[in-house]
Structures are given as structure tokens and as C-alpha cells.
Amino acid sequence: MDRLIYTAAGGAARILEQQSVISNNLANLSTAGFREQVAIYRAVPVEGPPGLPTRVATVTSTPGSNMRQGVMMETGRALDAAITGEGWFSVQTPEGEAYTRSGEFAVSAEGVLVSRQGLPVLSDDGMPIEIPDRASISISGNGQITALGAGDRPDALQALGRLKLVNPPVDGLERGDDGLFRLTGGAVAQADPQVRMVAGFVEKSNVNAAEAMVAMIANARQFEMQMKLIQDASSNAEHANSILSVS
Template identity: 30%
Template structure:
């Protein structure tokens, strides 16, 4: 059996998976609030050091040696994936209903048909009913969402809308410049970031939907700004080139295994017959 061929094929599949992640990052380089994804590629020695105490046979036994000999031929593989939640650059828009969060691990919340979802994209608008919604039309939630069962609603008379660093909204009394408290944007922090999963429409969900803390005094809300993607395009392009080169190397190794080595073996057998 030509184990080198199968190892090369598996290595190529690993790089294809990595390529998918890189391509998705590059496709979202201009997506508001998008967070960069990454994969961790592990080799056998690293995986072995982490798991050797859980191997099915003791190392010093004959069975253990056979197990290791079989496993040594295995190729690098994707052993983990993660999302970089660091803050992207803030871009000024001067739009009253644009909001950005200037600190890590904080999110706005919206109500979807599938339940509460979380986002870093604070580019909001008002719908025909005066409700504050995101680009997909989902209602943006306020801190009173459990009691009101509704999102944030602004009256047509609310000409002036100001929001402080904690998400507290202030609107003007009709026909005056007197500002009064209105709703407050719900800003949350997941208890465990590893349980935060990417959903569609640049949203996130939690494995346990209630596993988050409401941050009353975040000091992170910036009105009139949006948070740009934290994808580093130069780094992604470098990784793209590197991955394509690795795929080419694995392809060449497969070709060598199947063609050159087989041809050499056949010629040697033929010369002896």
C-alpha cells in the first residue's frame, strides 16, 4: 500500500479546508462587524503529545508499537477552529442610528424567528412602524425586552436621538429641545465565547441562549460610527498564497507516488522476469 499517496491526499484536503476559511474571510473584508475565522492545523507529533496517555495500548508493548507505526503515516489535519473577536477599526458615518462597540466581547441583540441572536453590526434603521431594526429587518432589543416583549420603538416626533456610551437613548420632547430618557440598547457579554457560534446574516447564536450577562455600564457604545471587519487583508492574501503552494506540493507528491514510483517498480520487476 502506498501510504505516502494517501497521506498526501489527506494533506491536500486539509489545505482545501483552510482555503475555504481564508476565502470566506476575504469575501467579508468589507462586512460591518465581521470577525475573522481561523483553523488550527496539527501534525501527528503534536497530537500524540497531547493524547498519548489516552492511546489504546501502552507504549512499551508490541501492540502499542504497531499502533504507533500505523499512525505515524497520517498527515496534518484541521484539529480546531476559532474566531478572532478583537475589535475592528471604527469608521465615522455621522448617521444617527449607526452604532459601534469599542470593546471586545460585547454584542447587540436582535429578535429573530429562531430566537435571540447577537451581532457587532450596529447599522440600524427604523421600519414603517417606527421600530429599530437591523439590515435583515430584525428588531433590535432594549434592556427591557423581557418585560416589554418588544424591541425599541421611536416615535415619528422623535426628531433628535442621542445615545450615550452605555446605550441609553434620549429623545426630544415634541416641538422642543428638551431631552428625555427613552429606551436603552441591550448590550450583552457571553459567559463563554467558545459557545458563541456564527449564524447566517452576520449573526451569532449561543449554545445556551441565556448564557450571557447584560452589561448596563459598558462605556463602549459609539453613536454615528460603525465597526469595520477585523480581517487583515494582507495577512489573508499571504495565507492564500501559502495554502495554494502547499496544495501544489501535495499534488506533486501524489503524482510522484502514483506515476514515478509505480513506473520504477514495474520496470524493475520487468527486468527481472
Template identity: 30%
Template sequence: MQNTFLIGLSRQVALSREMDVVANNIANVDTTGYKADGSLFEEYLSSSARTDAGARVSYVRDRGVWHDMNAGGMQRTGNPLDVAIDGDGFFTVQTSRGQRYTRNGSFKINPAGQLVTSEGDPVLGSGGPITFQPNDRQISISPDGTISARQGNSTADSVRGTLTVVNFANPQQLQKDGGSTFKPPAGVTPQAAAGAKIVQGELEKSNVRGVVEMSRMIEITRSYMQIASMLQQQSDVSQQSIDKLAAVPN
């Protein structure tokens, strides 16, 4: 009977972890460039716990989280500093924690003239941070990521830099570091994203499917309550057995 409690508890722990992942997805349903997560679990065979027949007891163990790297829908904004990636790839940004990678192309220009993310981190180009002149106007971003602007009264375009768009051989190795930014594990380096095109005036929305996640949350809650009910029944049986043994005359 003790095994029943341990198995049920292991499943409840796994469901609790899955609920955290689903809740985080729902919280980021409107986060630009956010990639939904999914839970991974595996069977764990105990080396000590065994059934009455001598078989090893199987538990549920949290293995990790996987990232849904499918592209989110495109939203037209008309803002010349909003960009999206059509294809596989990530923008490169410089944070206080090191270089990070994101699909969130909601950029702006800070007081120093640098192109930065909504968090204020510089967006990196092929030559480092991309900087504009105070009197730049008519900013345009070509499909290959080249950023141009017209300075003052000039009618000629001046190049300000080229967005660094990279990709990874195995994006599932990336670790989340913020709402829509990723960091690679040690020893993993990015490569230039082949075939990726930049779309100016659009943003990639979160790829979270709100209805699916809400349905999953309800399913997890029901499973958790069913296990709790089963464990309560087992506890009641144990208590009744103890009470009957206590009532047996010496």
C-alpha cells in the first residue's frame, strides 16, 4: 500500500511541474516572439521499492522542458523599427549577461542613438551595436537586414549597419533567459541564418495557443484531483484497518 502513495505522489509532483509550464505559457500569450514550452517526463524504476510479487516499482520523473520553435503569427504594425524574421533564425542582442538571441523584433532608438530592444539592450549588427545620427529619417530595413537612413536633407541612403541574424544546429539546446530571449549552453556557437528574410513593419507574435493551453490546464487539474481522491481512499482504508486491529481484544 505504501507503494501506491509513492506512485501517486510522484505523479502529483509531475502534474504540478506541468501546471507551472502551462501557466507560464498562458502568462506569455501576448509576449512578442515568445516560444511556448512543453513538459517532458520519463519512467523511473526504483532500485529499492518492489511489489509483493518482487517487481520493481515504476514512478514518474520530471525530465525537462522542450521549446516549440514554430513561428508565431505575423502582426502588421507599420512601425519602421519593428521587424520580424521570415524563416529560421534569431536576432543577436548584447545584454549585461552576455549575448542573447531573440525573435522579438520590437526595437527602438535610445537617447544615445543606438538601436535597442524594448528592455534597452543594444541590437548587434555585423560591426557591433547599430547607431543612428540625430537627424536620421526614413529608416528602411531590407530583407537581408541592411539598415539605411537619410541624414538631414540628403536624398541618398546611408547604411547604418546590418542586423546579425543567426541560427543554431539544435535550437532545443537553447535555454530561456527572459520572456523571449535565449542563451546557448557552453560550447555551442551560432551560425549565420541561411535563407532568413527580414520583414520591416511587422512583429512575430507569441506562438502560444491560448485555447489549447487552457484546455490542458483543466485536464491537469482534473488528473491531480483524481489522484488526490485515490490517495485519500487508500488513506481511509489504512485508517480503517488500523482501527479494526486496535479493536481486537488482547
């Protein structure tokens, strides 16, 4: 088969892979704390018989995420929280501790503070945080959670714990299939007292809708170009066969 077809087909496959990443970013446009995933092309050597050391192919890779901060949106909910600047909230998953920027917290049926995904939110001692029934909750700028029971005096605040706020090196974080980040090798980050947050706000996704739409359109045009190359290769082959054929 014409080598042009292999080249064009490989390019089309890479474009479709990148398009799926862009589509996922757009799908999470309204997901609090979402970090835009970055997709790039990179060259890889072709594995095969010796004698072709210059042959290369391309693959789509997702080397990291865009870590710029999203827009802060005021919600007024006492359980909503947003980190200002760098840092992460800590949650407990079946695979271990993970980190997120999403602060849309709620109280589970068991009375435990959980994330939007229903995962227990961890305190700075690595334990889930229990919330008293019908208590009025407030969260301070350093993550300290206090509760005021129904009918209690304003000075009868009860300390429930402090959110585990961490700030590990960005290059040491890996994005999981669940959208959460984890330290490479399964390590656990230590609480960082310098991380600050604000209650009653959530951080929106940092995906720029206009930029993502432009990227999708550009990818679509590139895909059409690859398809046109395949059509041209097929047409060239037909013309060549007609010339060589014996009438």
C-alpha cells in the first residue's frame, strides 16, 4: 500500500486522540476545580528491522495539565470552599489519598464531610471529618472547621478539625482516570500551613471555552486534510493501475 496512506492514516489517528482530550476538557467546563488537560504530539522511533534508523512515527501524549487558577464564584454555601493561590484539598479514595481543587463539599448520610464525588474529605491528621447533625458549619481561611449546634449559644463553637491542605510540587502529581491527582509512586503529601482558602466560594474549571472550540475546529480541518490525502493516494493508485494495465 502507498506509504502516503500510512502517513495520512497515522496523522488522522493522532488528531482523533487529541480531539478526545479537547472534548473531555469541554465536557468539564462546569466542573469545579477541573484542570485543563494538555495534549501534544511527539515523535517516536519505529520499531522494526535494522537499517531504518531515521524512521519515526507520532503519538499523542498528555504530559500534564494546565495549572492556572480558575475563576472564583461566590455561592454563599457554608460548605463550599476554594483555595486561593496554590494548594489542594485532600480526599480519601479506595486507592489511597488523592488531591483535588474542587471544594463543593457536602455531608453524607453517615455524617461525614465528603467531596462532590462522595469521597471523604480528610483532616490534617489524615482522618475523615464528622459533622454533627443539624449543626451550623463554618470554615476559616486556614481550613479550620467549627460547628454550632441547634439552640447553642454563639460562644459554644465546637472545633471539628482542620482540612488537610497540601501543596506538593506540581511536577510530582499525576492525573488519574477519576480526574483526581496523586503523587507519583503513591506517596502522601504533608499538610502545608501556608495554603489558604475562602469559604462560600468555589473555583470554576480553568478551561477556556473559546480556546477549546477554536482547537476543535482546527483539529477538524486537519482531519479533513488527512482524509483528502488518503483520497488523493487512492486516486493516484487507480491512475497508475490504468496506465500499467493492458487493454
